[in-house]
Amino acid sequence: MGAAKGERGMEKARRHEEKVRRRAEDISRFYLRAGRMPSFSEIGELAGLRSKNSVSKLVGRLEGQGVLRRDEKRRLIPGPAIGGRTVRVLGTVEAGFPSPAEEELSDTLCLDDLLIQNREATFLLKVSGDSMSGAGILPGDMVIVDRGLAPKSGDIVIAEVDGAWTMKFLRKKGAQVVLLPANPRYAPIRPKSELKVAGVVTAVVRKYR
Amino acid sequence: MGAAKGERGMEKARRHEEKVRRRAEDISRFYLRAGRMPSFSEIGELAGLRSKNSVSKLVGRLEGQGVLRRDEKRRLIPGPAIGGRTVRVLGTVEAGFPSPAEEELSDTLCLDDLLIQNREATFLLKVSGDSMSGAGILPGDMVIVDRGLAPKSGDIVIAEVDGAWTMKFLRKKGAQVVLLPANPRYAPIRPKSELKVAGVVTAVVRKYR
DNA sequence: TTCTATGGTGAACGATAGTTCACTGTCAAC
DNA sequence: GTTGACAGTGAACTATCGTTCACCATAGAA
Numbered sequence: 001m002g003a004a005k006g007e008r009g010m011e012k013a014r015r016h017e018e019k020v021r022r023r024a025e026d027i028s029r030f031y032l033r034a035g036r037m038p039s040f041s042e043i044g045e046l047a048g049l050r051s052k053n054s055v056s057k058l059v060g061r062l063e064g065q066g067v068l069r070r071d072e073k074r075r076l077i078p079g080p081a082i083g084g085r086t087v088r089v090l091g092t093v094e095a096g097f098p099s100p101a102e103e104e105l106s107d108t109l110c111l112d113d114l115l116i117q118n119r120e121a122t123f124l125l126k127v128s129g130d131s132m133s134g135a136g137i138l139p140g141d142m143v144i145v146d147r148g149l150a151p152k153s154g155d156i157v158i159a160e161v162d163g164a165w166t167m168k169f170l171r172k173k174g175a176q177v178v179l180l181p182a183n184p185r186y187a188p189i190r191p192k193s194e195l196k197v198a199g200v201v202t203a204v205v206r207k208y209r
Numbered sequence: 210m211g212a213a214k215g216e217r218g219m220e221k222a223r224r225h226e227e228k229v230r231r232r233a234e235d236i237s238r239f240y241l242r243a244g245r246m247p248s249f250s251e252i253g254e255l256a257g258l259r260s261k262n263s264v265s266k267l268v269g270r271l272e273g274q275g276v277l278r279r280d281e282k283r284r285l286i287p288g289p290a291i292g293g294r295t296v297r298v299l300g301t302v303e304a305g306f307p308s309p310a311e312e313e314l315s316d317t318l319c320l321d322d323l324l325i326q327n328r329e330a331t332f333l334l335k336v337s338g339d340s341m342s343g344a345g346i347l348p349g350d351m352v353i354v355d356r357g358l359a360p361k362s363g364d365i366v367i368a369e370v371d372g373a374w375t376m377k378f379l380r381k382k383g384a385q386v387v388l389l390p391a392n393p394r395y396a397p398i399r400p401k402s403e404l405k406v407a408g409v410v411t412a413v414v415r416k417y418r
Numbered sequence: 419t420t421c422t423a424t425g426g427t428g429a430a431c432g433a434t435a436g437t438t439c440a441c442t443g444t445c446a447a448c
Numbered sequence: 449g450t451t452g453a454c455a456g457t458g459a460a461c462t463a464t465c466g467t468t469c470a471c472c473a474t475a476g477a478a
Binding site: 034035036037071075076077078085087088089090091092093109110111112114115116119122123124125126127128129133136137138141143144146149155156158165166167200201202203204205206207208209 | 243244245246280284285286287294296297298299300301302318319320321323324325328331332333334335336337338342345346347350352353355358364365367374375376409410411412413414415416417418
Protein backbone atom coordinates (compact mmCIF):
# COMPACT_ATOMS: atom_id res chain seq x y z
CA MET A 1 0.00 0.00 0.00
CA GLY A 2 1.64 3.23 -1.10
CA ALA A 3 1.15 6.76 0.14
CA ALA A 4 -2.03 7.52 -1.73
CA LYS A 5 -5.18 6.20 -0.13
CA GLY A 6 -8.52 5.74 -1.67
CA GLU A 7 -11.69 7.29 -0.37
CA ARG A 8 -12.77 4.23 1.58
CA GLY A 9 -9.31 3.93 3.05
CA MET A 10 -9.47 7.49 4.34
CA GLU A 11 -12.77 6.81 5.99
CA LYS A 12 -11.45 3.72 7.66
CA ALA A 13 -8.32 5.49 8.84
CA ARG A 14 -10.37 8.27 10.34
CA ARG A 15 -12.58 5.85 12.22
CA HIS A 16 -9.58 4.00 13.52
CA GLU A 17 -7.97 7.21 14.67
CA GLU A 18 -11.12 7.97 16.60
CA LYS A 19 -10.91 4.57 18.25
CA VAL A 20 -7.34 5.17 19.34
CA ARG A 21 -8.29 8.58 20.70
CA ARG A 22 -11.09 7.08 22.75
CA ARG A 23 -8.72 4.51 24.15
CA ALA A 24 -6.29 7.23 25.10
CA GLU A 25 -9.10 8.94 26.93
CA ASP A 26 -9.93 5.76 28.79
CA ILE A 27 -6.35 5.49 29.93
CA SER A 28 -6.41 9.11 30.97
CA ARG A 29 -9.55 8.56 32.98
CA PHE A 30 -8.01 5.53 34.63
CA TYR A 31 -5.01 7.56 35.66
CA LEU A 32 -7.19 10.28 37.06
CA ARG A 33 -9.37 7.91 39.03
CA ALA A 34 -6.75 5.49 40.26
CA GLY A 35 -3.80 7.81 40.70
CA ARG A 36 -1.54 5.55 38.69
CA MET A 37 -1.07 4.30 35.18
CA PRO A 38 -2.86 1.10 34.24
CA SER A 39 -0.76 -2.00 33.60
CA PHE A 40 -0.75 -3.54 30.15
CA SER A 41 -3.36 -6.08 31.10
CA GLU A 42 -5.52 -3.36 32.56
CA ILE A 43 -5.20 -1.33 29.39
CA GLY A 44 -6.24 -4.49 27.63
CA GLU A 45 -9.41 -4.65 29.69
CA LEU A 46 -10.10 -0.97 29.14
CA ALA A 47 -9.67 -1.18 25.41
CA GLY A 48 -11.18 -4.61 24.92
CA LEU A 49 -7.94 -6.20 23.83
CA ARG A 50 -7.22 -9.73 24.93
CA SER A 51 -3.60 -9.89 23.92
CA LYS A 52 -0.92 -7.98 25.71
CA ASN A 53 0.83 -7.69 22.42
CA SER A 54 -2.03 -5.64 21.03
CA VAL A 55 -1.69 -3.44 24.04
CA SER A 56 2.00 -3.14 23.41
CA LYS A 57 1.33 -1.94 19.88
CA LEU A 58 -1.33 0.47 21.08
CA VAL A 59 1.01 1.88 23.69
CA GLY A 60 3.72 2.24 21.10
CA ARG A 61 1.43 4.28 18.91
CA LEU A 62 0.26 6.47 21.76
CA GLU A 63 3.89 6.97 22.69
CA GLY A 64 4.55 8.13 19.17
CA GLN A 65 1.72 10.62 19.47
CA GLY A 66 3.15 11.88 22.74
CA VAL A 67 0.04 10.88 24.64
CA LEU A 68 1.98 8.39 26.73
CA ARG A 69 5.58 8.51 27.76
CA ARG A 70 8.10 6.37 29.53
CA ASP A 71 10.64 7.32 32.11
CA GLU A 72 14.25 6.15 32.26
CA LYS A 73 13.12 2.79 33.56
CA ARG A 74 10.71 2.36 30.67
CA ARG A 75 7.77 2.60 32.99
CA LEU A 76 4.62 4.18 31.64
CA ILE A 77 3.99 7.72 32.74
CA PRO A 78 1.32 10.15 31.60
CA GLY A 79 2.19 12.40 28.71
CA PRO A 80 1.40 16.10 28.85
CA ALA A 81 -2.13 15.61 27.58
CA ILE A 82 -2.97 12.95 30.14
CA GLY A 83 -3.11 13.55 33.83
CA GLY A 84 -6.02 15.67 33.00
CA ARG A 85 -5.48 18.58 35.31
CA THR A 86 -5.05 20.84 32.35
CA VAL A 87 -7.33 23.26 30.55
CA ARG A 88 -7.26 24.40 26.98
CA VAL A 89 -6.27 27.98 26.49
CA LEU A 90 -8.04 29.89 23.82
CA GLY A 91 -7.22 33.43 22.74
CA THR A 92 -8.78 36.52 24.14
CA VAL A 93 -12.34 37.44 24.87
CA GLU A 94 -12.53 39.46 21.71
CA ALA A 95 -11.28 36.60 19.62
CA GLY A 96 -13.91 34.41 21.18
CA PHE A 97 -14.10 30.73 20.42
CA PRO A 98 -12.58 29.41 17.26
CA SER A 99 -15.73 28.45 15.46
CA PRO A 100 -15.21 24.88 14.36
CA ALA A 101 -13.89 23.99 17.79
CA GLU A 102 -10.31 23.79 16.65
CA GLU A 103 -9.02 22.62 19.95
CA GLU A 104 -5.88 20.95 18.81
CA LEU A 105 -3.93 24.03 17.86
CA SER A 106 -4.55 25.70 21.20
CA ASP A 107 -2.12 24.97 23.96
CA THR A 108 -3.10 23.72 27.33
CA LEU A 109 -2.02 24.58 30.85
CA CYS A 110 -2.44 23.43 34.39
CA LEU A 111 -4.07 25.84 36.77
CA ASP A 112 -2.14 24.58 39.74
CA ASP A 113 1.20 24.97 38.10
CA LEU A 114 0.18 28.38 36.86
CA LEU A 115 -0.87 29.71 40.23
CA ILE A 116 1.43 28.04 42.69
CA GLN A 117 5.20 28.16 42.79
CA ASN A 118 6.22 26.80 46.18
CA ARG A 119 3.38 24.70 47.40
CA GLU A 120 4.74 24.32 50.91
CA ALA A 121 4.72 28.04 51.56
CA THR A 122 1.42 28.76 49.88
CA PHE A 123 -1.94 29.33 51.53
CA LEU A 124 -5.40 30.37 50.58
CA LEU A 125 -7.27 33.15 52.32
CA LYS A 126 -10.82 34.26 51.85
CA VAL A 127 -11.21 37.98 51.39
CA SER A 128 -13.56 39.94 53.57
CA GLY A 129 -13.94 43.68 53.38
CA ASP A 130 -13.70 45.84 50.32
CA SER A 131 -10.53 47.78 51.00
CA MET A 132 -8.95 46.32 47.86
CA SER A 133 -11.98 46.45 45.61
CA GLY A 134 -10.31 49.11 43.46
CA ALA A 135 -7.74 46.52 42.45
CA GLY A 136 -10.39 44.03 41.50
CA ILE A 137 -10.25 42.05 44.73
CA LEU A 138 -13.75 41.74 46.05
CA PRO A 139 -15.18 40.34 49.29
CA GLY A 140 -15.57 36.61 48.93
CA ASP A 141 -12.63 36.19 46.58
CA MET A 142 -9.83 33.82 47.46
CA VAL A 143 -6.29 35.11 47.46
CA ILE A 144 -3.31 32.85 47.05
CA VAL A 145 -0.59 33.89 49.42
CA ASP A 146 3.06 32.94 49.33
CA ARG A 147 4.88 33.28 52.61
CA GLY A 148 8.21 32.60 51.06
CA LEU A 149 8.50 35.60 48.77
CA ALA A 150 10.35 38.75 49.72
CA PRO A 151 7.78 41.57 49.62
CA LYS A 152 8.62 44.27 47.13
CA SER A 153 7.17 47.73 46.67
CA GLY A 154 4.00 47.44 44.63
CA ASP A 155 3.11 43.98 45.86
CA ILE A 156 -0.16 43.21 47.52
CA VAL A 157 0.71 41.82 50.93
CA ILE A 158 -0.94 40.30 53.94
CA ALA A 159 0.40 42.20 56.93
CA GLU A 160 -0.12 42.55 60.61
CA VAL A 161 -0.18 46.16 61.68
CA ASP A 162 -0.74 47.09 65.29
CA GLY A 163 -2.35 43.78 66.07
CA ALA A 164 -4.75 43.48 63.14
CA TRP A 165 -4.40 41.66 59.82
CA THR A 166 -4.97 43.43 56.53
CA MET A 167 -4.39 43.07 52.84
CA LYS A 168 -2.97 46.16 51.16
CA PHE A 169 -0.58 47.39 48.54
CA LEU A 170 2.91 47.71 49.93
CA ARG A 171 4.73 50.89 48.99
CA LYS A 172 8.29 51.57 49.99
CA LYS A 173 9.79 55.02 49.70
CA GLY A 174 13.30 54.75 50.97
CA ALA A 175 13.08 53.59 54.55
CA GLN A 176 9.44 54.63 54.78
CA VAL A 177 6.84 51.90 54.37
CA VAL A 178 3.19 52.57 53.64
CA LEU A 179 0.23 50.26 53.22
CA LEU A 180 -2.13 51.56 50.57
CA PRO A 181 -5.70 50.36 50.19
CA ALA A 182 -7.23 50.31 46.73
CA ASN A 183 -10.39 52.04 47.85
CA PRO A 184 -10.59 55.78 48.45
CA ARG A 185 -12.90 55.21 51.41
CA TYR A 186 -9.97 53.80 53.36
CA ALA A 187 -6.90 55.69 54.48
CA PRO A 188 -3.29 54.65 53.90
CA ILE A 189 -1.64 53.01 56.86
CA ARG A 190 1.69 54.21 58.13
CA PRO A 191 2.61 51.55 60.66
CA LYS A 192 3.78 53.10 63.92
CA SER A 193 5.57 50.36 65.66
CA GLU A 194 6.29 47.44 63.47
CA LEU A 195 5.07 45.96 60.24
CA LYS A 196 4.94 42.22 59.95
CA VAL A 197 4.44 41.11 56.38
CA ALA A 198 3.19 37.55 56.52
CA GLY A 199 3.03 36.89 52.82
CA VAL A 200 2.72 38.21 49.30
CA VAL A 201 -0.48 37.81 47.32
CA THR A 202 0.47 36.03 44.13
CA ALA A 203 -2.96 35.49 42.66
CA VAL A 204 -6.67 36.04 43.08
CA VAL A 205 -9.39 33.55 42.35
CA ARG A 206 -13.08 34.22 42.17
CA LYS A 207 -15.70 31.59 41.60
CA TYR A 208 -19.09 32.40 40.16
CA ARG A 209 -20.83 29.08 39.70
CA MET B 210 8.12 -1.78 77.07
CA GLY B 211 4.75 -0.64 78.30
CA ALA B 212 2.72 2.39 77.40
CA ALA B 213 4.58 4.88 79.57
CA LYS B 214 7.78 6.20 78.03
CA GLY B 215 10.58 7.95 79.75
CA GLU B 216 11.85 11.35 78.79
CA ARG B 217 14.66 10.04 76.62
CA GLY B 218 12.28 7.62 74.95
CA MET B 219 9.94 10.43 74.02
CA GLU B 220 12.77 12.37 72.47
CA LYS B 221 13.85 9.41 70.42
CA ALA B 222 10.30 8.69 69.27
CA ARG B 223 9.84 12.29 68.21
CA ARG B 224 13.02 12.27 66.19
CA HIS B 225 12.04 9.06 64.52
CA GLU B 226 8.64 10.42 63.65
CA GLU B 227 10.32 13.37 62.01
CA LYS B 228 12.42 10.98 59.95
CA VAL B 229 9.33 9.11 58.77
CA ARG B 230 7.65 12.37 57.88
CA ARG B 231 10.62 13.46 55.80
CA ARG B 232 10.58 10.15 53.99
CA ALA B 233 6.90 10.56 53.24
CA GLU B 234 7.70 13.94 51.75
CA ASP B 235 10.40 12.43 49.59
CA ILE B 236 7.91 9.93 48.26
CA SER B 237 5.43 12.70 47.63
CA ARG B 238 8.03 14.68 45.72
CA PHE B 239 8.90 11.63 43.68
CA TYR B 240 5.27 11.15 42.74
CA LEU B 241 4.95 14.77 41.74
CA ARG B 242 8.09 14.77 39.63
CA ALA B 243 7.78 11.37 38.04
CA GLY B 244 4.01 11.09 37.70
CA ARG B 245 3.99 7.70 39.33
CA MET B 246 4.65 6.07 42.67
CA PRO B 247 8.18 4.86 43.31
CA SER B 248 8.80 1.14 43.49
CA PHE B 249 9.98 -0.36 46.76
CA SER B 250 13.58 -0.31 45.65
CA GLU B 251 13.23 3.29 44.60
CA ILE B 252 11.75 4.17 47.96
CA GLY B 253 14.75 2.39 49.42
CA GLU B 254 17.07 4.67 47.48
CA LEU B 255 15.09 7.73 48.46
CA ALA B 256 15.10 6.86 52.14
CA GLY B 257 18.54 5.35 52.30
CA LEU B 258 17.30 1.85 53.01
CA ARG B 259 19.12 -1.07 51.50
CA SER B 260 16.64 -3.76 52.31
CA LYS B 261 13.28 -3.98 50.62
CA ASN B 262 11.96 -5.34 53.87
CA SER B 263 12.73 -2.08 55.60
CA VAL B 264 10.84 -0.36 52.85
CA SER B 265 7.96 -2.74 53.34
CA LYS B 266 7.80 -1.81 57.01
CA LEU B 267 8.04 1.87 56.22
CA VAL B 268 5.28 1.61 53.68
CA GLY B 269 3.17 -0.28 56.18
CA ARG B 270 3.55 2.50 58.68
CA LEU B 271 2.79 5.20 56.15
CA GLU B 272 -0.25 3.21 55.12
CA GLY B 273 -1.37 3.22 58.73
CA GLN B 274 -1.02 6.97 58.83
CA GLY B 275 -3.06 7.30 55.66
CA VAL B 276 -0.18 8.89 53.79
CA LEU B 277 0.01 6.01 51.38
CA ARG B 278 -2.74 3.76 50.21
CA ARG B 279 -3.22 0.69 48.09
CA ASP B 280 -5.85 -0.07 45.53
CA GLU B 281 -7.69 -3.36 45.09
CA LYS B 282 -4.64 -4.86 43.45
CA ARG B 283 -2.43 -3.86 46.38
CA ARG B 284 -0.57 -1.40 44.24
CA LEU B 285 0.71 1.71 45.91
CA ILE B 286 -1.29 4.83 45.24
CA PRO B 287 -0.95 8.28 46.75
CA GLY B 288 -2.97 9.01 49.85
CA PRO B 289 -4.94 12.22 50.14
CA ALA B 290 -1.96 14.14 51.51
CA ILE B 291 0.34 13.08 48.68
CA GLY B 292 -0.22 13.99 45.09
CA GLY B 293 0.43 17.45 46.22
CA ARG B 294 -1.88 19.50 44.04
CA THR B 295 -3.59 20.84 47.10
CA VAL B 296 -3.24 24.06 49.05
CA ARG B 297 -3.94 24.72 52.68
CA VAL B 298 -6.90 26.93 53.33
CA LEU B 299 -6.62 29.37 56.18
CA GLY B 300 -9.41 31.58 57.39
CA THR B 301 -10.09 35.09 56.21
CA VAL B 302 -7.83 38.02 55.63
CA GLU B 303 -8.87 39.54 58.91
CA ALA B 304 -8.09 36.40 60.81
CA GLY B 305 -4.71 36.36 59.18
CA PHE B 306 -2.31 33.55 59.74
CA PRO B 307 -2.71 31.37 62.77
CA SER B 308 0.36 32.47 64.62
CA PRO B 309 2.19 29.27 65.51
CA ALA B 310 1.66 27.99 61.99
CA GLU B 311 -1.02 25.56 63.03
CA GLU B 312 -1.36 24.03 59.65
CA GLU B 313 -2.79 20.72 60.66
CA LEU B 314 -6.20 21.91 61.70
CA SER B 315 -6.81 23.78 58.49
CA ASP B 316 -8.30 21.86 55.61
CA THR B 317 -6.82 21.65 52.22
CA LEU B 318 -8.24 21.87 48.73
CA CYS B 319 -7.26 21.43 45.16
CA LEU B 320 -7.50 24.48 42.94
CA ASP B 321 -8.32 22.47 39.86
CA ASP B 322 -11.18 20.65 41.46
CA LEU B 323 -12.43 23.91 42.89
CA LEU B 324 -12.46 25.79 39.63
CA ILE B 325 -13.32 23.21 37.05
CA GLN B 326 -16.38 21.02 36.87
CA ASN B 327 -16.42 19.52 33.43
CA ARG B 328 -12.92 19.65 32.12
CA GLU B 329 -13.84 18.71 28.58
CA ALA B 330 -16.12 21.71 28.14
CA THR B 331 -13.90 24.19 29.92
CA PHE B 332 -11.62 26.77 28.36
CA LEU B 333 -9.49 29.67 29.42
CA LEU B 334 -9.75 33.08 27.88
CA LYS B 335 -7.59 36.11 28.46
CA VAL B 336 -9.55 39.26 29.15
CA SER B 337 -8.91 42.35 27.12
CA GLY B 338 -10.86 45.52 27.51
CA ASP B 339 -12.31 46.94 30.70
CA SER B 340 -16.01 46.57 30.06
CA MET B 341 -16.33 44.29 33.10
CA SER B 342 -13.95 46.12 35.40
CA GLY B 343 -16.84 47.07 37.65
CA ALA B 344 -17.29 43.41 38.47
CA GLY B 345 -13.65 42.98 39.34
CA ILE B 346 -12.62 41.52 36.00
CA LEU B 347 -9.69 43.48 34.71
CA PRO B 348 -7.78 43.42 31.44
CA GLY B 349 -5.17 40.67 31.59
CA ASP B 350 -7.21 38.43 33.87
CA MET B 351 -8.01 34.92 32.80
CA VAL B 352 -11.61 33.78 32.80
CA ILE B 353 -12.59 30.16 33.04
CA VAL B 354 -15.44 29.44 30.69
CA ASP B 355 -17.75 26.46 30.69
CA ARG B 356 -19.47 25.82 27.37
CA GLY B 357 -21.67 23.17 28.85
CA LEU B 358 -23.68 25.24 31.28
CA ALA B 359 -27.07 26.68 30.48
CA PRO B 360 -26.76 30.46 30.79
CA LYS B 361 -29.00 31.96 33.41
CA SER B 362 -29.94 35.55 34.09
CA GLY B 363 -27.21 37.13 36.16
CA ASP B 364 -24.42 34.99 34.75
CA ILE B 365 -21.40 36.47 33.10
CA VAL B 366 -21.32 35.04 29.61
CA ILE B 367 -19.14 34.99 26.55
CA ALA B 368 -21.44 35.85 23.66
CA GLU B 369 -21.33 36.64 20.01
CA VAL B 370 -23.48 39.60 19.12
CA ASP B 371 -23.69 40.85 15.61
CA GLY B 372 -20.41 39.24 14.66
CA ALA B 373 -18.25 40.31 17.61
CA TRP B 374 -17.37 38.51 20.81
CA THR B 375 -17.91 40.05 24.20
CA MET B 376 -18.09 39.21 27.86
CA LYS B 377 -21.04 40.72 29.67
CA PHE B 378 -23.64 40.11 32.32
CA LEU B 379 -26.63 38.31 30.91
CA ARG B 380 -29.98 39.69 31.99
CA LYS B 381 -33.24 38.12 30.98
CA LYS B 382 -36.53 39.93 31.43
CA GLY B 383 -39.18 37.68 30.09
CA ALA B 384 -38.41 37.10 26.46
CA GLN B 385 -36.11 40.11 26.34
CA VAL B 386 -32.39 39.51 26.63
CA VAL B 387 -29.89 42.21 27.48
CA LEU B 388 -26.13 42.14 27.81
CA LEU B 389 -24.98 44.46 30.57
CA PRO B 390 -21.39 45.64 30.93
CA ALA B 391 -20.08 46.34 34.40
CA ASN B 392 -18.63 49.66 33.43
CA PRO B 393 -20.78 52.82 33.05
CA ARG B 394 -18.66 53.93 30.10
CA TYR B 395 -20.16 51.15 28.02
CA ALA B 396 -23.75 50.84 26.96
CA PRO B 397 -25.99 47.80 27.42
CA ILE B 398 -26.37 45.67 24.35
CA ARG B 399 -29.76 44.62 23.08
CA PRO B 400 -28.95 42.13 20.41
CA LYS B 401 -30.87 42.86 17.24
CA SER B 402 -30.68 39.69 15.32
CA GLU B 403 -29.46 36.81 17.33
CA LEU B 404 -27.51 36.17 20.48
CA LYS B 405 -25.12 33.28 20.56
CA VAL B 406 -23.98 32.50 24.07
CA ALA B 407 -20.83 30.43 23.75
CA GLY B 408 -20.22 29.81 27.40
CA VAL B 409 -20.69 30.85 30.99
CA VAL B 410 -17.86 32.37 33.01
CA THR B 411 -17.46 30.20 36.07
CA ALA B 412 -14.39 31.80 37.57
CA VAL B 413 -11.78 34.50 37.24
CA VAL B 414 -8.09 34.13 37.88
CA ARG B 415 -5.57 36.90 38.17
CA LYS B 416 -1.87 36.37 38.64
CA TYR B 417 0.35 39.00 40.21
CA ARG B 418 3.76 37.41 40.52
C1' DT C 419 -8.16 -12.31 -8.17
C1' DT C 420 -3.74 -11.82 -5.57
C1' DC C 421 -0.90 -9.14 -2.57
C1' DT C 422 0.25 -6.81 1.57
C1' DA C 423 -0.25 -3.71 5.43
C1' DT C 424 -2.32 -3.80 9.67
C1' DG C 425 -5.11 -4.95 13.96
C1' DG C 426 -5.48 -8.58 16.74
C1' DT C 427 -4.52 -13.44 19.24
C1' DG C 428 -1.97 -16.57 22.24
C1' DA C 429 1.86 -18.43 24.36
C1' DA C 430 6.60 -18.46 25.97
C1' DC C 431 10.16 -15.73 28.08
C1' DG C 432 13.07 -12.90 31.23
C1' DA C 433 12.91 -9.21 34.48
C1' DT C 434 11.37 -6.91 38.21
C1' DA C 435 8.27 -6.13 41.98
C1' DG C 436 6.72 -6.96 46.54
C1' DT C 437 6.34 -10.59 50.20
C1' DT C 438 8.25 -13.32 53.72
C1' DC C 439 11.65 -15.41 56.76
C1' DA C 440 15.60 -15.49 59.75
C1' DC C 441 18.86 -12.56 61.62
C1' DT C 442 21.74 -8.27 63.62
C1' DG C 443 22.43 -4.08 66.28
C1' DT C 444 20.89 -0.51 69.27
C1' DC C 445 18.71 1.78 72.94
C1' DA C 446 15.50 2.58 76.55
C1' DA C 447 13.05 0.32 80.29
C1' DC C 448 13.40 -2.84 84.01
C1' DG D 449 23.47 -6.33 83.82
C1' DT D 450 19.12 -8.38 81.27
C1' DT D 451 15.25 -7.86 78.39
C1' DG D 452 12.19 -6.46 74.79
C1' DA D 453 10.93 -3.31 70.92
C1' DC D 454 12.09 -1.91 66.96
C1' DA D 455 14.91 -0.11 62.71
C1' DG D 456 17.35 -2.22 59.52
C1' DT D 457 19.91 -6.17 56.60
C1' DG D 458 20.01 -9.87 53.23
C1' DA D 459 18.36 -13.55 50.80
C1' DA D 460 14.99 -16.64 49.15
C1' DC D 461 10.56 -16.97 46.65
C1' DT D 462 6.38 -16.11 43.84
C1' DA D 463 3.40 -13.31 41.08
C1' DT D 464 2.97 -10.20 37.79
C1' DC D 465 4.64 -7.20 34.34
C1' DG D 466 6.06 -6.06 29.71
C1' DT D 467 8.61 -7.99 25.73
C1' DT D 468 8.94 -10.93 21.87
C1' DC D 469 7.86 -14.50 18.53
C1' DA D 470 4.86 -16.91 15.33
C1' DC D 471 0.49 -16.75 13.51
C1' DC D 472 -4.50 -15.46 12.00
C1' DA D 473 -8.01 -12.48 9.75
C1' DT D 474 -9.51 -8.61 7.42
C1' DA D 475 -9.81 -5.27 3.88
C1' DG D 476 -8.02 -1.94 0.71
C1' DA D 477 -4.77 -1.57 -3.31
C1' DA D 478 -3.06 -3.52 -7.36
